[in-house]
Amino acid sequence: MADTKREIERKYEAAAGDELPDLTRVGGVSGVLDKGLAELDATYYDTADQHLAASSITLRRRTGGDDAGWHLKLPVSDGVRDEIRAPLSDTVPETLAALVRSRVRDAELVPLVRLRSSRDIRHLVDADGNLLAEVSVDRVRAQRLSGGTGTAEWTETEVELADDGDPAFLDKVDKKLRKAGLRRSSAPSKLARALEETSEGTGPPTAAGPQQPPVTAGDHVLAYARAQRDAIVELDPAVRRDLFDSVHSMRVATRRLRSTFRSYDKVLDRGVTDPIADELKWLAGELGIDRDQEVLTERLMAALDELPPSLLSGPVRDRLDTWSQGRRGGSRQRLTDVLDGKRYLELLDALDTLIADPPLLKAAAKDPAKALAKAVRKDFGKVAGLVVQALDLPSGHDRDVAMHEARKKAKRTRYAAEAAAPALGKPAEALVKAMKSLQTLLGDHQDSVMAREALLELSAEAYAAAENAFTYGVLYGREEQRAAAAEAALPETWQTVEKEARV
Template identity: 75%
Template sequence: MVDTQREIERKYEAATGDDLPDLTAVGGVRAVVDQGTAELDATYYDTADARLADASLTLRRRTGGKDAGWHLKLPVAEGVRDEIRAPLSDTVPAHLRDLVRSRVRGAALVPVVRLRSSRATRHLLDADGTLLAEISLDRVHAERLSGGTGTADWTEIEVELADNGDPAFLDKVDKKLRKAGVRRSSAASKLARALEETGGRPGPAAPGTHRPPTDTPPATAGDHVLAYVRAQRDALVALDPSVRRDLFDSVHSMRVATRRLRSTFRSFGTVLDRRVTDPVAEDLKWLAGELGVDRDREVLTEHLTRAVSELPGPLVGGPVRNRLRAWSDARRGGSRRRLISVLDGERYLCLLDALDALITEPPLLKAAVKDPGKVLTRAVHKDFHKVAELIGRALDLPPGHDRNIALHEARKKAKRTRYAAEATTPALGRPARALLTSMKSLQTLLGEHQDSVLVRDALLELSALADKARESSFTYGVLYGREEQRAAAAEAALPEVWRTLRAATPF
């Protein structure tokens, strides 16, 4: 059995002989209840080159205390982590191993640090006896198991917010602790401190792996493009556990990262050699397609559900909502299993390795070492004028199938130009930001139109299913007509919107 806990906590330094400060005066606290002392023994696992630690992930096997077992901690925000737990076993549970697969790839997970802690715990309760937070004093002994041979000892205070608690309560505790002379810990976690104090981080990463970039600001055109590529690669890797956990918007966010990478390779073909990037782009296109199997139908279902709810009652004939729900769920289970198999598959892992290699040894062309102002402006200018050409071509066509296709192509190009502007904003500043704003507006309008096309296709499919089941298809026809009106409104607004955006765009 695996369960997840949202952990919101703060850590503080404490002297070896310290005890827990008196927190009875903290606002809202009516009682401080001693929970006794527990002896905890945790072994932390990582790759030999610390890929999990570099990403602020911790994987441990712990005995003692009330939550003995395997714990994987994934960062959510500063001071906030999701702790995914699994029962005790001799080896890393398969589910937890899968959640770090995008980081670990084929490397072995080995014991790196052992932490033995004596934890004195108190509960902070309100007037109703409800738990507000747990405060503990940990006396820690760290022993390096691999990558070093040192040991270290320290004492720290940890304050963890109760489930569904108000994070503002931690500010009240923080104020009281600071008045008592206690200061915040400089280490993000016990593991981070243990690594630093028992031999530091491991040596250089193995080939094909990645470490956080240096703080050196980008100077050349190549620097700026690679910084953007690196950010999207990092997003892909970081989103992998969220997609596996089926968290809200994670699939969409990962899909966007693949699009940004593909767009960057195409837009900046004078900077990065497309003979190298094109095969990577093909695999990114494949991954985006796999990610989209559920997402596209999910978006259509949300839109149609909302549209049905807005119809007057007499216009809803037959089991429309049930039909829509069945249509939405038809492939959900199978496609979900397929997506997980994709993330576990060789092609996906090879894609991540290829992105690492591309960043480690980038296929830079001559323009990469030149002034970013000229090189990047030229690339963005080219993309923008392609959008203008496609918009003009679409507006010259009569309403119908061919215009729908032309507007869809213009939308895709606007999206690519938007990503190019996004990538060049650090170098080009205001002009790139202006273009980014314009392309977002254009993409929204063209997206409305394309959504109406896809919704109408879905309505035809739903209507055919209803007819086959001898159900009324009247409602689908009503919705189809409304979608036609939505598309017509977008097309009618496009010429004026485009003139305004073009006048405001400095390219």
């Protein structure tokens, strides 16, 4: 069983003979407790071509200290990482191997570097004895295990914030350490420094730095596609950990990619992208198996909460809950199986290949200001046609369908404008904002359509069970009002969109 700890720390370079300054003079610190010396022995694992190190991810097996075991560290932001722990074992635990699968794919994880550290530990505590931060002076000995035979030694100081501590406290400690002559480490981790100093001239792997500024239309489209590919890979561990909004965010990345392939079919050959788009559609479907049902249930439950007690008749909440559970077709294990499956990993490989060797067409070499704007205008024209069609139709099924189709095209236009924004500037940015506003209005209308369909189904079930169906009718009427309000607002919203959308 793995557990997670949010790690917020700063590292400083120090000479072997450097002494820590008097940290009792740091604001808020009432005492510095000597916690003794710990001998730590850690072996870091990676693929032969160091995919994890290139993504600033570390996976290690460590003995010694009070947290012996396997540790996987995933970057969150500068100086912040999530450390996921698993018990000590001889092989990489599957719980941790799964979290790096989107990076590793089918490659083997092998011992890369061994770090042995003598850690002199101090605890900074407040007046009540509560831990504020742990300060350690580490004397590190690094040995390369694969990809070289080099060794290195250095001394560094590490300051790790206590759980739930205020990150601003680290600024106070930082000021004191810098005044004493210490400087922030240029390496983000011990492993990064070990790889640099034991590389024997080959150089350590580095995370993908900034790409060259896009010049052509193809450059801009590929930059956007690359960002979505990266998002899918980076969100994979979060989805496996069931972190908030991770499934939705990965699903959006798949939709952005599919939309990009379709909008810019004059830039990227659809003979290559269509099969990948089909797989992205499959993945989005797997990610959304339960998500759409959850959103619909939350809407209906919220509507129930708004009703006065006098309008609640029968076991409405219980029936809604039973209905919702019965319509759920997925599970956490099902989604994990998808992410571990061959089909998903082959999709990631296909995306890598597309980015590395893009199927560029003639328009890819053109001026982005013209080629991208043309594609965006084409998508916008489709939205306009559907909105005009919806406005010309009477309320009912046909208008509902037209508004739903307009919503989907508004999303595609928004994503196309996002990809074009670096080249087109403010006009594209204004279109993104306008499409988002339109999408919100049309989305609320479509949610109302789905809610009314669900309420008809629920009321039929209630009637068959000899339950009072009055409340479902009340909710249906309110959803009709919400849909009517969205339809009434559409003309004015569309006028605003047309004024703001000038690409």
